[in-house]
Amino acid sequence: xxxxxxxxxxxxxxxxxxxxxxxxxxxxxxxxxxxxxxxxxxxxxxxxxxxxxxxxxxxxxxxxxxxxxxxxxxxxxxxxxxxxxxxxxxxxxxxxxxxxxxxxxxxxxxxxxxxxxxxxxxxxxxxxxxxxxxxxxxxxxxxxxxxxxxxxxxxxxxxxxxxxxxxxxxxxxxxxxxxxxxxxxxxxxxxxxxxxxxxxxxxxxxxxxxxxxxxxxxxxxxxxxxxxxxxxxxxxxxxxxxxxxxxxxxxxxxxxxxxxxxxxxxxxxxxxxxxxxxxxxxxxxxxxxxxxxxxxxxx
Amino acid sequence: xxxxxxxxxxxxxxxxxxxxxxxxxxxxxxxxxxxxxxxxxxxxxxxxxxxxxxxxxxxxxxxxxxxxxxxxxxxxxxxxxxxxxxxxxxxxxxxxxxxxxxxxxxxxxxxxxxxxxxxxxxxxxxxxxxxxxxxxxxxxxxxxxxxxxxxxxxxxxxxxxxxxxxxxxxxxxxxxxxxxxxxxxxxxxxxxxxxxxxxxxxxxxxxxxxxxxxxxxxxxxxxxxxxxxxxxxxxxxxxxxxxxxxxxxxxxxxxxxxxxxxxxxxxxxxxxxxxxxxxxxxxxxxxxxxxxxxxxxxxxxxxxxxxxxxxxxxxxxxxxxxxxxxxxxxxxxxxxxxxxxxxxxxxxxxxxxxxxxxxxxxxxxxxxxxxxxxxxxxxxxxxxxxxxxxxxxxxxxxxxxxxxxxxxxxxxxxxxxxxxxxxxxxxxxxxxxxxxxxxxxxxxxxxxxxxxxxxxxxxxxxxxxxxxxxxxxxxxxxxxxxxxxxxxxxxxxxxxxxxxxxxxxxxxxxxxxxxxxxxxxxxxx
Numbered sequence: 001x002x003x004x005x006x007x008x009x010x011x012x013x014x015x016x017x018x019x020x021x022x023x024x025x026x027x028x029x030x031x032x033x034x035x036x037x038x039x040x041x042x043x044x045x046x047x048x049x050x051x052x053x054x055x056x057x058x059x060x061x062x063x064x065x066x067x068x069x070x071x072x073x074x075x076x077x078x079x080x081x082x083x084x085x086x087x088x089x090x091x092x093x094x095x096x097x098x099x100x101x102x103x104x105x106x107x108x109x110x111x112x113x114x115x116x117x118x119x120x121x122x123x124x125x126x127x128x129x130x131x132x133x134x135x136x137x138x139x140x141x142x143x144x145x146x147x148x149x150x151x152x153x154x155x156x157x158x159x160x161x162x163x164x165x166x167x168x169x170x171x172x173x174x175x176x177x178x179x180x181x182x183x184x185x186x187x188x189x190x191x192x193x194x195x196x197x198x199x200x201x202x203x204x205x206x207x208x209x210x211x212x213x214x215x216x217x218x219x220x221x222x223x224x225x226x227x228x229x230x231x232x233x234x235x236x237x238x239x240x241x242x243x244x245x246x247x248x249x250x251x252x253x254x255x256x257x258x259x260x261x262x263x264x265x266x267x268x269x270x271x272x273x274x275x276x277x278x279x280x281x282x283x284x285x286x287x288x289x290x291x292x293x294x295x296x297x298x299x
Numbered sequence: 300x301x302x303x304x305x306x307x308x309x310x311x312x313x314x315x316x317x318x319x320x321x322x323x324x325x326x327x328x329x330x331x332x333x334x335x336x337x338x339x340x341x342x343x344x345x346x347x348x349x350x351x352x353x354x355x356x357x358x359x360x361x362x363x364x365x366x367x368x369x370x371x372x373x374x375x376x377x378x379x380x381x382x383x384x385x386x387x388x389x390x391x392x393x394x395x396x397x398x399x400x401x402x403x404x405x406x407x408x409x410x411x412x413x414x415x416x417x418x419x420x421x422x423x424x425x426x427x428x429x430x431x432x433x434x435x436x437x438x439x440x441x442x443x444x445x446x447x448x449x450x451x452x453x454x455x456x457x458x459x460x461x462x463x464x465x466x467x468x469x470x471x472x473x474x475x476x477x478x479x480x481x482x483x484x485x486x487x488x489x490x491x492x493x494x495x496x497x498x499x500x501x502x503x504x505x506x507x508x509x510x511x512x513x514x515x516x517x518x519x520x521x522x523x524x525x526x527x528x529x530x531x532x533x534x535x536x537x538x539x540x541x542x543x544x545x546x547x548x549x550x551x552x553x554x555x556x557x558x559x560x561x562x563x564x565x566x567x568x569x570x571x572x573x574x575x576x577x578x579x580x581x582x583x584x585x586x587x588x589x590x591x592x593x594x595x596x597x598x599x600x601x602x603x604x605x606x607x608x609x610x611x612x613x614x615x616x617x618x619x620x621x622x623x624x625x626x627x628x629x630x631x632x633x634x635x636x637x638x639x640x641x642x643x644x645x646x647x648x649x650x651x652x653x654x655x656x657x658x659x660x661x662x663x664x665x666x667x668x669x670x671x672x673x674x675x676x677x678x679x680x681x682x683x684x685x686x687x688x689x690x691x692x693x694x695x696x697x698x699x700x701x702x703x704x705x706x707x708x709x710x711x712x713x714x715x716x717x718x719x720x721x722x723x724x725x726x727x728x729x730x731x732x733x734x735x736x737x738x739x740x741x742x743x744x745x746x747x748x749x750x751x752x753x754x755x756x757x758x759x760x761x762x763x764x765x766x767x768x769x770x771x772x773x774x775x776x777x778x779x780x781x782x783x784x785x786x787x788x789x790x791x792x793x794x795x796x797x798x799x800x801x802x803x804x805x806x807x808x809x810x811x812x813x814x815x816x817x818x819x820x821x822x823x824x
Contacts, residue, residue: 034591121472125805129494188655191585195480196809198472199583207479271655272585275494275806 008082014249015081015230019222020044022229022260029264044222051215059118059208069114070209070216076107077220081227084234085158087248096155097145100231101138104183107220108134115205122197126204129275133189133201136282137182140289144175147292148235162238171292173236178285180232184225186263188273188281199272229256305348305375309382315341320383323757324547324694328381330756335369335386335395342371343401345382350375351688352404352675353760354769356784357412359444363754363781367393367418371405372758372771376693383756388418397423404675407794408786415442430504433457441512442782448512464490464498472805476505483819487808494804499797503822510824514783515775519545519619519751522780526770527614529785530820535561535568536763537785538617540770543696543759545619548774549748556742557621561697562735564613564626565761566728570636571600572764573679573721573728574643576816580718581650583810584659592646599639603632621745633736640729647722660715664799664811667712674798677791678766680815683720684712690762697761701738704731714814751778763788765818787821 024041031038058066080103083095095103108130115127148163149155164172182189185202194200197207206217233255239248273281309331310317316332323330333341346352350373357369367388374381388395397420398405409420410429417440428435434454440446464471469492476484484505490498510529514522526541527534539561546553553561578593601611606628608616616622626632650656666676671684681688689706691699707723709716751774760769766788775781792815799811 030587034587035595036591121470121474124470125472187585193587194585195478196583197474197479198808199585199806268588269653270586271581271653271659273655274659275804277658 007087011084011086012078012082014086015078015223015226016219018253018256019219019226020048022226022256023222025257026260026264029261030268033265033268048215048219051218052212054211054215056209056211056213058213061119062117062208065110065113066117066208067213069110070213070220072110073107073220074216074223076103077223077227079103081223081230083157084227084230085161086230086234086252087239087245095157097149097157097160098155100157101142101145104224105134105138107224111205111217114209118208120208122200122204122207125198126201126207129201130205133182133278136279137179140175140282140285141179141183143286143293144172144179144289145235147172147289147296150293150296157234161234162236164236165238168292168295169236171288171295173232175285175288175292176232176235178281178288180228181263181266182278182282183228184263185221187267188270189278191272225260226256229259232259305345305380308344309341312337323381323383324543324696324759327378328383330383330385332385332387335388338369338371338384338386339396339398339401341384342373342398342405345373345375345384346402348375349377350380350382352398352402352408353381353758353767354771354784354786355398355405355408355412356771356773356782357416357418357442358773358782359416359442360754361390362444366390367416369395369412369418370756370771371398371402372769374694374760376688379694381694381758383758385756393418394421395419396421399423399425403673404791406674407790414440416440417443427460430507432502432504433459441509446512448509448515459486459502461488461500462498466492468492469497476502485819489800489805489808491805494806496800496803496805496808499800499808501793501797503793503819506819506823508823511783511785514780516779516781518778519748519772519774519780520778522783523617523619526785527617529824530787530818531612532572532818533568533763533765533768533787533821535564535613535617536761536768537770537787538614539565539697540759540761540768541772542617542619543761544757544770544772545748545751545759547759548751548755548757548772549619551620551746551748553621553746554743555698556625556740557744558698559735559739560622560626560744561617562699562702563629563732563739564608564616564622565697565763566732566735567600567604567607568613569764570725570728570732571597571604572816573725574600574639576764576813577643577647577650577718577721577725579816580660580714580810580813581656583807583813584656586650586653586656589646589650589653589656592649596639596643596646599635603635607632618745620748621743623745625741625744626739629736629739633733636729636732640726643725650718657715659807659810660718660814661713662711663714663807664803664814665711665713666795666799668710670798671712671795674795675791676766676795678763678788679720679724680717680792680795681766682707683709683716685710690760690767694760696759698735698738699731702731702734714810717814753777754781765789765816765821766791768821785821785824787818787824789818789821792817793822 023044028038028041080100083100112127115123152160152163185192190201237255318330320328320330353372353374355371360368369386372383412418414428414431436455472489474487476486486502488500514525523541527538529537575597578590581589604613605611607626666684668685671681671686687708692706704727709720753774753776756773758771769786771784773782
C-alpha cells in the first residue's frame with residue numbers, strides 16, 4: 001500500500017505541475033493560428049504565481065462557501081486525476097469511474113453555489129448557465145464512459161486502460177471529446193478568453209474572486225482540463241506496458257498535448273454557439289455514445 | 300415639382316416667415332420662422348412630404364435678443380432640400396410643444412435640450428433626464444450662457460430612473476458602467492426572463508466633456524480642432540462637417556482639389572472603420588481567427604493613413620476653406636488598397652462560409668424597417684434594415700457629386716445583414732478611392748474664409764462610417780462660434796439598439812451591440 005500511496009502523491013504532483021504547461025501550449029497554439037505571437041508557454045505558471053502571492057478580497061456578504069470553493073475544486077479535480085492510473089495499472093487505492101464522474105459534479109456544485117453567493121448578477125447568470133450545461137453534459141459523459149465499462153466489464157479505471165481501442169470506442173471517443181470541450185469551457189460551448197460579461201459561463205462565476213482564491217480556481221480549471229485529457233488518453237490511446245515511469249510520463253505528456261492542440265485548432269475555426277443550441281450539440285454527443293453502447297451489445 | 304410646392308405651402312401660412320437662404324447647404328435651402336406653438340404642425344408638414352429630421356438645436360439667445368430659440372433642421376433627400384425651422388421661445392416660460400409625438404426621431408434631441416438648456420418640450424412622452432445624471436442639480440443648465448464652463452457644480456443625490464419590468468420570474472441584470480473589458484462606460488439594465496431579454500434600458504453620457512460648450516466663443520479656425528477631437532474614429536467626418544458648416548455660412552466654395560482630398564480622407568476613414576468592425580463583430584461570438592485577421596487588415600489601413608496624411612487617424616488635414624495639405628504617396632496607397640481588397644475578400648469569404656458564424660448572426664438582433672425610420676436610424680445599421688439613405692448621395696458633399704458609387708441596401712436588418720452591409724460598402728469605398736485618386740488634380744487646396752456674418756446659422760453634414768454626422772453652428776461676433784450642436788451618427792443610433800433586443804437572449808447582446816459599433820465619445824461631446 002505504501003508504494004501505491006507514494007505513487008498517488010507523485011501523480012498528483014505531476015498533474016498539478018503539468019496542468020499550466022498544457023494550458024500554455026494550447027494558448028500558444030491558438031495564438032499562432034490567429035497570426036499572433038501570443039504569450040510564452042510558461043505564462044500560465046507566472047499567472048498562477050502572481051495570483052497566489054496576492055491577498056484575496058472577499059465580499060462581506062459571503063460565507064464559508066466562497067472561502068472553501070477554490071480548495072474544494074482543486075481538491076476534487078486532484079482526487080479525480082489521481083484515480084487515473086497513469087503509469088501504474090495495478091489499481092489505485094480508492095475510487096473508480098463513478099467516483100471520478102461525481103468528483104467533477106462535487107466541484108461544479110460548489111462553484112455554482114459560490115457564483116450565486118455574492119449576489120452579483122453575473123455570478124448567478126454564470127451559475128445558472130453552468131448548471132444548464134451540466135445537466136446536458138453529465139448524462140453524455142456517463143453514457144460514454146459506461147459504453148466502455150460494458151466492454152471491459154469493470155468500472156475500475158485500471159481495468160479500463162485502452163478499453164476504447166476498438167471500433168466502438170471511436171464512437172465513444174467522439175462523444176467524450178464533445179464532453180471535454182464543454183467541461184473545459186471551450187468554444188463552441190464557452191469562451192475562456194472573453195471579456196464580455198454577458199456571454200460568460202465559467203468566468204462569470206469567478207468574477208467576484210480575487211487574489212489567491214482566484215489563482216486556485218484558475219489552477220483548478222487547468223487541472224480539470226488536463227485530467228479530462230489524461231482520461232481520454234488512458235481510455236483510448238493505451239500506453240505500452242513495461243516501460244519506465246519517466247518514459248510513461250513523457251508519453252502521457254506528449255499525448256495530452258496532442259489532444260490539447262486538437263482543442264486549440266477547433267477553437268480557432270469555430271465561433272461560439274448560441275447558448276440554446278447547446279442541447280443539440282450534446283444530443284449529438286449522446287447519440288455517438290449511445291451508438292457505442294449499442295454496438296458493444298451487438299458485437 | 301412637389302418640393303417647390305412644399306416651400307409654397309410653407310409660404311402660404313400667414314404667420315410663418317419663409318426666407319430662401321444661401322447660408323445653408325443643399326441644392327435648395329429655406330429658413331422658416333414659425334411661432335413656437337406651431338412647431339409640431341410645421342414639422343409634421345415637412346415629414347409628411349418625405350423630409351427627415353437632420354438635427355435640432357436649442358440656443359440661449361438671451362444675451363443677444365433676450366429669448367431662447369430652437370432650430371429643428373429637416374432635409375428632403377429627394378432633391379437635396381434643407382429647411383431650417385426657427386422658433387423663438389420666451390425666456391420667462393421656456394416651454395414649447397414637443398416635436399417627438401409627431402417626429403419620434405427628435406426624442407433624444409429634445410430631452411437633451413431640456414437637460415442642457417432648460418427649455419421644456421411639453422408633451423414629450425419620456426420626460427426623464429438623458430444627458431445629465433441624477434447627481435446633477437435640476438436647475439443648472441450648462442449650455443445656458445449664464446453658466447460658467449469652469450464652475451464646479453455641487454453634486455446632489457438622486458436615483459437613476461428606470462421603467463421597472465415586473466412579474467413572476469423576471470430578474471434584472473445591471474451591467475456596467477465599469478465593464479470587464481477595456482471599453483467606454485455605459486450602464487445597461489436588462490430585464491430578463493431566464494435568458495430571454497424582455498427589455499433593455501441604457502444610461503449613457505457618463506463622460507460628457509462639454510465639447511459644445513468648449514467650442515463657444517472660440518474662433519472657427521480653432522474650433523475645427525475641437526470638432527476633430529469629438530471622436531477618434533470619425534475625426535475626418537466631424538472636421539469636414541464642421542468645416543462645411545463654416546463654409547456655407549461664409550458662402551465660399553472650396554477648390555476641387557480640396558473636395559477630392561476630403562473625399563479620399565473620408566473614404567479612408569470609412570474603410571478602416573468598416574474593416575475593423577467586420578473583424579471585430581466576430582469578437583461577440585468568440586471567433587478569434589476572424590477577429591485577429593480583421594485587426595491586421597485594419598492596422599494595414601492605419602499605416603496607409605500614416606503614409607497618406609501623416610496621421611494614423613487622419614487628423615490635422617481638414618480646415619475651414621479646404622485642406623491644410625495635399626495627400627501624399629497616393630499611387631502607392633492605391634496599389635496597397637488593391638492588395639487589401641483581395642485580402643478582405645478572402646476574409647469575408649471565410650466568414651460568410653462559416654456555418655457557426657452564420658448560425659449566430661442570422662435572425663439575431665433584427666431592427667425593423669419602421670423602427671429604423673421612426674427613430675431616425677442612420678448609416679449602415681439603417682441601410683441594413685432597408686432605409687435607402689446615404690448623405691453622400693442625398694446631400695452631396697466633398698466630391699461625392701462627381702463620383703460614381705452605389706448605395707447598397709439590405710432588407711432583413713439582422714446582425715448578418717449589418718455585417719454584409721459593411722462588406723458591400725467597403726467595395727464601394729475601394730471604387731470611390733480609385734476614382735478620386737484618378738480625378739484628383741493639382742491645384743489650390745484652400746480658400747480664405749471671409750469674416751462670418753454674426754448670429755447666422757448653418758449646418759454641415761457628412762456620411763461617416765456610422766452614418767450622418769450633422770454639425771449645426773450659430774456664429775457669434777468676430778468669427779467666433781456662438782452655439783455649436785453636434786448630432787453624431789451614434790447619437791441617432793444609440794436609442795435604436797434597445798429596440799433590437801427583446802426576443803433575443805442575454806448572451807447575444809454583445810454581438811448585437813458590436814454589430815452597431817456605436818461610439819460613446821460621439822454622445823459625450
